[in-house]
Amino acid sequence: MKSVYLIPLGVFFGFVFSTKSTNAQTLDLASCMKMADTANLQVRNAQLDIEFNQKQRGAYLAARLPQLNFTADYKYNAKIPGQVIPAEMFGGPAGTFTTVQFGVPIVLSNTVQLTQVLFNSQVNYGLAALAVNSEIVETQKQMTIQDVRYQVANTYFLIQGIIKQLDFIDSNLVNTKALIKNMESMVQQGLVIQTEADKLKINELTLANTKASLLATKDQLESLMKIYIGYPKDAIISFEADKLVENTILVDQSESNFLALKMVESQKKMNEEEKKGIKMGYLPNLSFYAAYNYNVNIKPEDNFRKGIDGAFLGLRLDWNLFDGLEKYHKAKMNALNKEKIVNQYDLLNQQLEMAVDNNRKQIEVKAGALSITKEQLQLAESIHKNAVLKFKQGMSSSNDLILAENGLQQAQTNVVATYIQLRQAELEYLKSIGNIK
Template sequence: MRKVFLGVLVVLGAGSGASAQVLDLETCLRMADTANLSIVNSRLDVAVNKSQVSSYLTARYPKITATGDYKYNAIIPGQLLPAEIFGGAPGTYQAVKFGVPYVFSNTVQLQQILFNPQVNYGISALKIQQELVEIQQRITERDSKTQVASTFFNLQAVNKQIDFVDSNLVNIERLIGNMEAMEKQKMVVQTEVDKLRINRLNSVNAKQTLLANKDQLEMLLKILIGIPEDQKITLASDDLVEKSILVDGNTINYPELELVGAQIRMNEAEKKGNNMAYLPSLSFYAGYNYTYNMKPEDKVRQGIPSAFLGIRLDWTLFDGMEKYYKQKVTKVTHMKLENQEELLNQQLHMQTENAKRQIEIQVNSLGIAQEQLKLSQSVYKQTELRYNEGTVDSNDLVKASTDLQQAQTNVVLAYVQLRQAELEYLKNIGNVK
């Protein structure tokens, strides 16, 4: 008996204020859009990448630096010069000291990149990286909302199952009351009553298990949509699980394919960047320097200004074949990405078709489960009537009750599995909203 009620838990998986907040699926998805931490973090990733792009763009702007320097020459530096400069003998040298003890120097320098192929490649790569992050954000939102919807449907199913158990308990309590009255009149033996009491205990135990699972699902749903742990919630309608969620099943969007496509474009940009690395970089620079020299004992104090400007060319003529091997790696990676794109395309189409077929299967299963429930309800009513008339024993009544509860469980399972199949289809086509 206990296994009948536990069967639904395999599919359902895992999910206190004065008044409970009433939630429907649309509200849950809307709350998750702003409060789900996975979704929030994915949007922060997009913002971080945008800031990185802006930061990298500053490489094209001029850079201005200022430096100040104080130097005390404890020993004045010197240099050997030909002695004949000072009238000495040819072929001899004389040490000459240059400078003064105290030197103050200030420099302001400007540098502007005129052409740098790596900067241009970096900007292009960061723009593609922005696409990658935005696509990943959409995937995260889709997966998070799918989890919210799945938890919502599972919670509804548990609520329905609890309602069924409560209804069955009412019937069992009524029967036990009648049987106890008949037992006092010596019309039935105690064993007949005990069989119904065992049936009631099984139902009570099943309800406790369902209530524990309900608490887990509610806790999970609160985490997913950003509701405080101590706040009570209730679902707006227990009938929503019986309604199809295939509002728009024709718009197909595969973000995983878009992600691989962006990775291929990134690979192509990397290839161009490797080729551009063969080119030189060109920059302009200019500066102004003012040096103040002091020798107090000789009363020497003199400032010397200087200014300069120039163009700098940097060109790596040989790098030990580094760029050559980078290109080989890039080429192989490109081939792998193209194969991955083709394989992913095939897999996604297969998953979509399988999800469509699964919906059809679950629709048929639901029809069968509903028919079984009608028959089980009819059999139970007839068995209960015949039991009261004394034409069948308690074994037949308990079996009819067990079959009814199994049929109730099967209907709930069928509804949940159909909604999950629809949800999986919408997830596959990127249309969970």
């Protein structure tokens, strides 16, 4: 299966977003998926598989049409072969034999032959198998589309996490720089020592380093998205913001399309066609043929030339009366394979039901977790605001301020991480029911 670009939650400590260009095309999730449905190379290859199957059907149908062949043969007999016959045929004594030569040195032969298959069991089986295979490749295409949409949506929401984390980091940098400036003024006045200011500078450097490292991650995700949706790699791309709310991508939960089960159902049909094909193998094949032949016999030394033509019609019956029990053993293998497919269908059905139920529960858990982390963020912002105020009033130390800043950054990261977890849980649910739109 195709790989999915996932990022551990720990890296959300540094999600950032680069400055947008006014020339960048802004895309939402629906636009990205629509572009991927037509431009993604995996989807295009799946469509080519469908077209390939159609061409295969045309090749099988061609076997039902008449076949016309022409052959030409030039033969020079350097020594005309002889044949032993009874001598009495030419007045010789009985019981003796003589050697005679028939033919001329040069023979030109031209033949046109027409062949028409009247009945061929394997051709009929091949057409039936291709009809089932057309269902299989169509289902494979739909599965590919769902996989690609999953990859696109997952990457889209990871980028959204980076964008939101940037807002937090930029805000933290502004606040930290303002505090450092205020702290340096206090150092000059002798109110605090330089170490207190250096503690805040460490926080500033950490934020700046995180921003730089995650900018590279964002570039990687955008490059990956361009591959998924067939976007020019040198073009600037940007994305519409996704609000931190619950269940926004669960549009229609009632419609289920279990593609994996459809695939197994098609395998059942193929197994049945194979069974029919094995039985049809006991029948003979019948074909009609007709030919016209024209030979030119030449003997240069006598200036002899003679053209002789001929034509014939015929029916050809090919019947394998005993194949060493090959078809018998194939039928046994087919029966065993049918049992395996039935077991596979039952197991897959149970697994899908469990996956759908678990994914639905995960959505509820992650939605609740997002609400909690958003509330925690509000509390952390309030605590940080009070810590800054007390620090400016000289009522608390820089350690208390840094502790409040770290708590705020952790709360911000938790919100972004939980947002991503919720979106991924929603995607897993939609993927399990085959309904990513």
